[in-house]
Amino acid sequence: MTAVRIALWALVLVLAAIGIVMASLPVYLEAHKDVLAGAASRALGRSVRIEGAVGVAWLPRPSLVLKDIEIAGAEGSAAPGPWHAGRLEGDLDLAALFHRQLRIGRIQVQDAVIQLDPDQLAGWAPSDPPSSRGGFRITVDSVRLVESTLALQTASDPPLSFRIDRLDLTGLDGSNPGPSLDLAGEIGVSGTLVGFSVLAGPVDESASSRWPFTLRMQVADASLEASGSTGAPFDFAQIEARVDLAVPDLQALQPLLPTYTLPAAGGLRMSGRLLRGDDGLALDRIEGFLDASEPLGRITLTDGAARQAANGLTGRLEGQLRQTPFRLELGFAGLEEGQPFNPLEAGSGRLQLLATLGDARLLGDLSLTLGGPRPSIEGSLNIEKLDLRAPGSFNRFTATTDGARIWLDRPIPVERLRDLDLNLALRIDGLETEALKIERLATRATLDDGRFRLGSLEVVLPGITLTGDATLDARQARPAWTGDLKAERILLPEALAFLPLAKPPGGHLDRASLTAKAQGTTARALIASLSGELGAKEAQFRSPAVDKQAPTPIMLTKPRLTLEPGRSVRLQMALAAAAEQFDLDLTGGRLADLLPKGGGWPKIDVLAKRRSKAQVAKIRGHVGPLDALLAGRDLNLDLSLEQPGLTIGAKGRLARFDALRGSTLDVKAAIQDLSVLGNLAGGPLGKGLASGFPAGPPLTASAHLRGLDRGLELRAFKAVSGDSDLAGDLTIRPGPTPRIEATLSAQRLDLTPYLGTASPTAGSARSTPAQLPAPELLRMLDGTLRLKIGHLKAGDLGLDLLDLDAALDSGHLQASIATGADRLGAEIDLRPDRAGWRFDIRAKGNLDLAHLLEAKDANALSHIQTALDTRLTGVATAWNDLLWNADGHLELSLGAGRLHKNAAEVLPLGGLLFTLLDVLNPLALDLDSRVHYNELQCAVLQFDLAEGIATSTRGLAVQTKTLNAIGGGALNLRTEAIELRFKTAKRRGIGLSLLGIADRFVYVKGTLRKPRAGIDPAALLTHGGAAWATTGISLLADQLVRRLTSGTNPCDVVRTKR
Known part of the structure; x- marks a missing residue:
């Protein structure tokens, strides 16, 4: 029993001792927290302060708990601010405390803010092993950091913040070959969270010369993965890893790069091998693809490599662009050895560039100098046989209106021109797209303290050679742009071949010149302030031939296009066509109105004056909008032709320029007499009209014109002249021989003014042409005519209910006439013959002779029943010959x-x-x-x-x-x-x-x-x-x-x- 009591008392004493220790340990630690802080300061080489309480947690295992800890930053660092930890908890070995040792199995830090300078990461580590220091000896097996923030700050870059969900660092007690790192967290970049995870450290307890690692970063659906090994322990100077980048949509990375505009492309996948060792940094085995937007399409990378050489960089990239192979090689010399991101050695360097795309080549030899007041680039750049047509076409890209608006208002960084000097010889020998072909371009591009100049500029395009120069002076508050270009001759068919025209007009421009000035830093400002003049000494246009007809030449003398800020664009010229000369003046809108949301040019004012004292004529009105004029379809027009004795107005829409189908016009005309139609028509047909129509009463006419597949039709045609009226529909089909098909009617038709005498008697022959119309004149026109007349008057002759059907085909005229209630009929057949006109005239029927007379007194009428039967055939050359022969x-x-x-x-x-x-x-x-x-x-x-x-x-x-x-x-x-x-x-x-x-x-x-x-x-x-x-x-x-x-x-x- 005594032994039992002794054992019990011993147990009670032990428990009491333990209780005393448990009760007194927090008090002890609180009383000695300065000693703990000092030991931590010596261990970390930084000043450590414990602002909060020091406590011990016994369950589930003994743990030391510190609150509100502050660790001083490194002196001279770009991140001198202190570190903060809201709570630090470490597993304790209580027995070690009695040996003045603080042995911690794992430290967990929560709610910490750690500020680091990446350039001085080694400065926080102690210079001596902890065992050599006095006081408490502290050892740590592992560290866990949760729900904390890591801020990196350097002297040159903006701060970068990392949000760390969990970080595990193990093997710190020296029992393993080295520490292991298990890290997961988020990085805040421009307001966007980027997730990351890192797993690194030795594989097992064996001492290996290389440690594996795995790195993964994730933002939205994009990811970057790297897996490989480094030299032990964590020797980043020795790296071998495979890198994989996968970006389903490049736009997902836009928040990370707010100062840049990423293209609207598809996905990106790229992989390669990253090497860093004694020979420098290298990336090889590069392959992948990029789904770029049109016109590039998919860019496939089949092989590539980049390497840091002893004093520079070399690179190579191979792949395909729209099934066309390409290769890029570059070399740069002039870097300080082993320092790829440091300044150039001796302030200079040289870049050599070679690129191929199919048969195209790009050669560059550039020298970079940093020794002057500004960096400078000098050298040459040559491009040969660059073909950007399909399949690698750059011409299929169509900018959206919003995209154009952004481009117009985006500032041009002209201020950066003052940060660089340039002296570059640029030459292009063959550059072809689906819309444009440059046969040769040569210029000397210079940039000196913000003044950029393209001197000795020569551009050879199909049908045109441009020479001149252009400058941009960025030294002013509003940068000034000037240009001066000249062309000795411009051949229009070749120069306009890039336009979508089925048949470009022929002709040329001689001694063309362009001068322009503008100020601003955006494209919109440049367009709004643009002033200049585009002109030529003379120009000749030839409209495309229609149906094998000879093209009509149009001569322009001194055409001049003028631009002034805030004023309408104006084009002036003298025009000569078909023996006619006009002074033409076209006025559009402001150039700025052509920009998106600028309203465009709804109309273009037209004024044309004929250069003739005898036949003064003016064409005035407007056409538009400009978009329709350039597109060649859906053009609205409102034009009028005014000349002595004639006024014609046309208002409506032209559906397209190369055909009449779908066009509609309302046409009105006021004519002094029919003889002026000859002056309007011109040519043999016009001369025939002029000689065939004597002066008569004024005539007014109107019609609704509608375009057909081949020709046009006049609907609701109406004409009034004196007591006469005419109405109906006509169809006109142009061609080598125009054809007119007409169905007309008249309530009353008075031909007396056009006969030259009071009545159609034998004496009428004196007032009619001595000769019949030449066969060539009737061959100029084909057609049919159906005419119904209620009452026809010709001097004293009057006919009621007259029906006329006539057909003209290749000069062969056939006509039938019926009149009166008794239907007196006549048939006429007139066709060309070698000796003149072969005629066959038949007339037969009955009529009341009184119906042939125009008499005011009804009693004077001759009511005599009359029968006529005649047939005449023969060949004649004049009207009188009809009876003579x-x-x-x-x-x-x-x-x-x-x-x-x-x-x-x-x-x-x-x-x-x-x-x-x-x-x-x-x-x-x-x-x-x-x-x-x-x-x-x-x-x-x-x-x-x-x-x-x-x-x-x-x-x-x-x-x-x-x-x-x-x-x-x-x-x-x-x-x-x-x-x-x-x-x-x-x-x-x-x-x-x-x-x-x-x-x-x-x-x-x-x-x-x-x-x-x-x-x-x-x-x-x-x-x-x-x-x-x-x-x-x-x-x-x-x-x-x-x-x-x-x-x-x-x-x-x-x-x-x-």
Whole structure:
């Protein structure tokens, strides 16, 4: 029992001792925290202060707990601020305390702020081993840092903050070959969190010369991974690692680079091997791809390497750009040995560059100097045979409006031009894109204290060679830009070949020049302040040939385009085309209005004046917008042509320039008379129009024009001239031979003003052209015409309900005419022949003669039923030749009535008949009435035409109220001579006193223009007649005359004679 009690008391004493120790240890440590701080200061080589309490946590294991600890920063460091730790907890070995040792298994630091200067990381470590120091001896197995912040700050770079979720550093007690690092956290870069993790240290307890490591960084979907080994322990001078970079979308990295604009590209994947050793730093086995935006597309890297040489850098990269292989090699010499990021050795260096893309080469030899007031670059850069067309085309990129706006307003960093001097010889021999080809470019680019100049500039493009210079002076508050370019000749087809034109215009510009000035630091400011002039001595344009026609040349004299800030762009020139000369003045909008959201040019004012004192003409109005003009489609126009006697206005839309389809125009015209149309048309057709239309009353016309696939149509065409009106639709199809198809109608059409005489009689020939239109004139036009006229007037002639159908094809004219209620019809066939015009004219039908007259007095109308039957064929060169050379027949039959003189004159041979009636009606009317009227019971005029002679082969007959007459004879149509003889007989039941006319012979002689009639005193039938009239007169001697009696109807006798 005694032993048990002793053991119990011993246990109680031990427990009491333990309790005393547990109770007194915190008090002891609190009382000796300065000693602990001093020991920590000696261990770290930094001043350590414990601001908070010192305590001991017994569960789950004994731990030392320190709060609010501050560790002084390194003197002379760029990060001198102290370190802070909100809580530090370390596992304790209590037995070691009695040996004045503080042995800690693991230290966990929470809520710490650690500031480091990366250039002096070694300064925080103690210079002597802890065991050699007096006081407490502190040993640590491992360190864990959680929920803390690490701030890196250097003298030259902005601070960089790391948010560390967890950091584990193990093997610090010397039992392992070296410490191990397990780190995970986040880095805040420009407000974006970048996650990272690091695992490094020895693999096992064996002493290895290399330690493996793994590094991973993550931002959004982008990641960077590196795995390899370093020299032990953590010798970063000896590195071998594989590096993998994966970026699904480059835009995800934009927040990390706020001062740069990353391209809108796709993904990026790249891998390689990183080496660092005694030979320097190197990266090889580079491969991967970049999905760039158009026009580059995917760039594939198949192999590459970069290496730090003894005093410089060398690099090589190979791959493909749109299936085109490329290779890049560069070398730089002049670095201090072993210091790739230090200044240049002796202040100078040399860069040699060689790049190939397919057959293209880029050669560069540049010298860099830092010894002067500014860094300078001097050397040469040559480019050969660079082809940027498909598949590696740079011309498929289309900038968005927002992108263009950003570019326009982005400041041009001209101030940086004062940080560098440049003297570079640039030469390009062959640069071709899908839109542009540069055959040669050579210039000397110099930059001196902010003044940049392109001197001795020579640019050779297809069809043009430009020379001159350009400067940029960045020394002013508002940088000044100037340019002066000249071209001796510009060949338009070649120079404009890059434009999307199916048929570029031909021609050239001679002695072209461009001068320009601008100020500003953004593209928008430069455009707004741009002033200058683009001009040439002369220019010639040739529009593309249409349907194998010869192109029309257009001459421009001294074209001049002027630009002034804040004012409208203006183009002035003298223009000559198709024997016409104009002074042309075009005024658009401000140049700045062409920028995005600038409004553009909704219209361009047009003013053109004809250079002619005799034919003054002006074209004025506007076209637009400019975008439509440049695109060649959907152009609005409102133009008017003004010249003496003529005004034409057109307003509407041109759908496209190379075709008329879809275009719509409203056209209005006011014409003094039709003869001015010849001056408007020009050429042979215009001359024909001018000679074919005498002066007439003013004419106004309007139509809605619509473009077709090939040609145009005029809808709702309306024309008014004097008492005449015309309306309908026309279709015009241009080509080598234009074609017009028209369907027209008129309520009233008065041709009197265009005939030159009061009525269409034989005398009208004096006012009409002596010659028929030349066959070439009718061959200039094809077409069809359908015309309906309610009432047609031609002098005293008037026709109702006239229908005309005509067709013209290769000079062959066919026409049919029908008029009146009884439908008198005519057909005309006119075609060119070697000797002139071959004609075939037919007319047949009935009408009331009164319907042919325009008479105010209805009582004066000659209501005589008339029948006409004629056909004439032959070849003629003039209007008169139609009768002179005609073969055929003419038969005119009239019924009873009073024959008005005017009505007689509109009939074929009507004047001759009226003259005969003057003799046959001596008593029927008084003398005054006979001037205008003659009584008629019937009349038949029948002639056969051959070789210019009209012969009455079946006789002529006239019956009045008192006499019957049958006769014959002939007409010489070439001389217009008349030779007719009639035998008269008094009608049954008529008185005997007829002044000697009955049963006598009556003659009609003279000419068709002035016929005269009388009684043959010799009562001879054939004696004295002309030889050419013998056949017709001899008919009087046969039974035809013998059948003439007082009771015979002579008209029936002639009609039945076959």
